[in-house]
Amino acid sequence: MNALKTITDRYELRFSGSGGQGLITAAVVFSEAVGVYDGKYVCQTQSYGPEARGGKSKAEVVISETPIDYPKSLNLDFLLAMNQAACDAYFYDLNADGLLLVDSTLVEQYPTSRIIGIPFTDIAKNELGKEVVANMVALGAVGRLCQKVNLENLEKALLQRVPKGTEKLNSKALQRGIEEAEKIDVLGLPRSIITDDDEV
């Protein structure tokens, strides 16, 4: 198995939550920014249940400077969890030095202290007046925190994909996410998702 851990070229993200939260849309916009505008290799995949809403939903993005063979994640570098169930289910797929970003409106129990909580749903609902843009607030934060995408390109990709008439709202949501992420001191977080006590 160690042979497979030596992959350095791939950077892998997962957007997870429940169906209807717009996670696949967020992942598609992210991939478009990275692939079409930044010009890197990108693979975006997804898995979801047969329900239209509810049920588990996840979307993955693999970024690389070279062509991508296996399209799904092998070692997760970044996990966005938009609800408790997703956080609990996918936390264990994360690299020890990976980043865990959660919607602190909906995730109450944190599995590690190396975690970033931003109240995406709360910001979307109470500040922007539309709960549906929580995914775009999260997208802004993901973009800023992973540092794998040009943020101007992220906005360009976003404006290409969203329905006409909602550009302002969506781009405001994205900016709010970026702002919130800027307040986070990533280097101040514990360096591993495993606390020192756990290490053997």
Place this chain on the structure above:
Amino acid sequence: MFNQENKRLLLQGNEAIAYGALAAGCRFFAGYPITPATEISEMLATMLPQVGGTFVQMEDEIASMGAIIGASLAGEKTMTATSGPGFSLMQENLGYACIAEVPCVVVNVMRGGPSTGLPTCPSQGDVQMARWGTHGDHPIIVMAVSSVSDSFSITIKAFNLSEQYRVPVVLLSDEVVAHTRECVQLPDQKSIRVVDRIRPSVPPDWYKPYEGDNRGVPHMAAFGDGYRHHVTGLVHDEYGFPTQKPNEVQQFQNRLTKKITRGFSEIMMTKGFMLEDAEIAVIAYGSVARSALKAVEDARKQGVKVGLLQLITLFPFPRSHVSPLLEQCRAVLVPEMNMGQISREVQRVNQNKCVVAKHNRIDGQFITPNEIYAQLIKL
């Protein structure tokens, strides 16, 4: 097409199939939506009318198949797209397309089966069905795609072979390829090789609609061209009328088979990776070929002499590509998301030349590189 050439686009496998169909000249699509193939219909519903083509949402899949056969006989290049349950329903009319030698492309985006099975999960369970789903000995070509760029280029090849040999081509995709988004740059339409069926050049009175040319393929008049002809699902003579005369039946059946066997070298397509000095080979197709490539690269880093043969054409089974590999290697591994539908073909060709190992997964999950790697190093 749509001024998208030479632009970087982020497309799903399904969307790339739609673009590929249009680039190949498809102007008629009839289908019935089904997960995970629906995006193909959605794309073509918007795009076909813009190029003067026709999109019809049918009442079910057997009717979809009927509609594309009819439109093809009227001279159009046609396609339908479905998944397992719909593909089951298409089988009767697929047989009709085989016997009446009607070019058409049937896309089957495989999902977990049998029956309604696992609508949103990947599978490769329809491989043998694509070959033998409709009854009777019949010629058919089956191809598999493994990436978004494949989905574009192999769709075009599927149309070309279908037109060239007057045979239905089944294009197998799976849920992983269908819903993976990747960047592709669509080539300039001028640089794409597009093959059209040969139309009769003789005066209408001389036309024998089912007389094969030197390749065994009859020239095809479109209804409305002024060439009167009869089309039937019964075994027919060169004029298209039913016959039971043993010599005519035999001649007809032989021609159907031989038109494909004569084209073997062109029809059988594979891609080799790191095979030159390989002592072990992985034989894979569809999305699993990508997991296999990763596993092979990882094993190479550990000094294992292993390579990958990716099958693009599944049927006619590319034995002329597989057979030398079985002689060269001491073992081959065939990973599949089914119980061993292609490993059985490999074993058939093998004749005890080397060890054929299987790796099968039928739980609705995609095979990972780690699984293949773990099997590989044991060989």
